[in-house]
Amino acid sequence: MPLLVSGESDGVLREHLLDVEALSGQEPKIRVRDLTRVSDDGSLILKGVSMDIPKGMIVGVIGPSGSGKSTFLRSLNRLWEPPATTVFLDGVDITNIDVITLRRRVGMLFQLPVLFEGTVADNVRYGPNLRGEKLSDQDVYKLLTFADLDASFAKKTGSELSVGQAQRVALARTLANEPEVLLLDEPTSALDPISTENIEDVIVKLKKQRGITTVIVSHSIKQIQRVADIVCLVVDGEIVEVLKPDELSQATHPMARRFLQLSS
Numbered sequence: 001m002p003l004l005v006s007g008e009s010d011g012v013l014r015e016h017l018l019d020v021e022a023l024s025g026q027e028p029k030i031r032v033r034d035l036t037r038v039s040d041d042g043s044l045i046l047k048g049v050s051m052d053i054p055k056g057m058i059v060g061v062i063g064p065s066g067s068g069k070s071t072f073l074r075s076l077n078r079l080w081e082p083p084a085t086t087v088f089l090d091g092v093d094i095t096n097i098d099v100i101t102l103r104r105r106v107g108m109l110f111q112l113p114v115l116f117e118g119t120v121a122d123n124v125r126y127g128p129n130l131r132g133e134k135l136s137d138q139d140v141y142k143l144l145t146f147a148d149l150d151a152s153f154a155k156k157t158g159s160e161l162s163v164g165q166a167q168r169v170a171l172a173r174t175l176a177n178e179p180e181v182l183l184l185d186e187p188t189s190a191l192d193p194i195s196t197e198n199i200e201d202v203i204v205k206l207k208k209q210r211g212i213t214t215v216i217v218s219h220s221i222k223q224i225q226r227v228a229d230i231v232c233l234v235v236d237g238e239i240v241e242v243l244k245p246d247e248l249s250q251a252t253h254p255m256a257r258r259f260l261q262l263s264s
């Protein structure tokens with residue numbers, strides 16, 4: 001049964017024959033159904049997108065600028081509020097989940113890390129503090145180490161860090177919430193190649209060691225090929241292709257093909 005399904009705005013239901021259950025052996029972590037967003041001026045930003053995001057896998061989202069990738073990503077933890085009954089987490093409509101709880105379970109990392117005032121340790125403790133939990137120094141060190149930073153960073157402040165280090169702190173801060181899903185919006189586009197590699201390594205480690213489900217938007221096809229299990233190509237508010245990373249050359253949608261040719 002085809003389980004990864006994309007839009008039907010032109011009246012043609014495009015079904016992509018990647019079977020999520022066969023790939024992951026379980027129900028999708030996130031189910032998106034007929035998700036549409038209309039902008040204030042009446043143009044369609046997302047056109048009836050449907051998509052299953054398999055549990056424990058890394059889904060890459062690529063496509064031209066302005067095609068709706070970030071809007072899609074932001075709908076998954078209600079940074080943009082999707083209509084009811086369009087986005088489900090473990091089968092539950094996310095508009096029925098308390099938004100703070102949802103964002104703890106579905107964490108997000110942006111292109112540029114924004115650290116709060118205080119030390120790196122204060123940042124890492126932030127989420128658990130909100131829930132009345134105090135992380136020990138050891139807990140903080142473990143999270144920093146997982147994010148590929150050594151314990152000596154705990155006492156530093158944001159102004160002492162490079163962008164790449166700050167992004168790893170932001171990742172450790174997100175991981176302190178023990179998310180089940182990570183949404184990454186171009187998380188390495190401001191980073192040098194070494195910092196990029198560090199973050200990519202952590203993303204893959206999170207999948208392998210913790211079974212975290214990840215959706216990553218990237219402009220780098222090479223990055224997506226390095227980390228993702230499945231790639232969605234978004235064009236003009238629609239998911240027009242869903243492929244394995246090594247099958248990108250098999251894309252048939254004309255805009256997707258053009259995008260891939262120009263980007264490679």
Ligand SMILES: Nc1ncnc2c1ncn2[C@@H]1O[C@H](COP(=O)(O)OP(=O)(O)OP(=O)(O)O)[C@@H](O)[C@H]1O
Nearest residue numbers: 039040045063064065066067068069070071072217
């Ligand atoms: N809050 C908003 N109000 C109106 N239009 C919006 C809003 N957010 C996004 N858009 C428009 O929706 C379209 C898709 O934007 P989005 O940021 O999702 O695309 P994207 O594929 O992530 O782009 P990029 O790769 O450049 O980040 C764009 O035309 C954008 O101008």
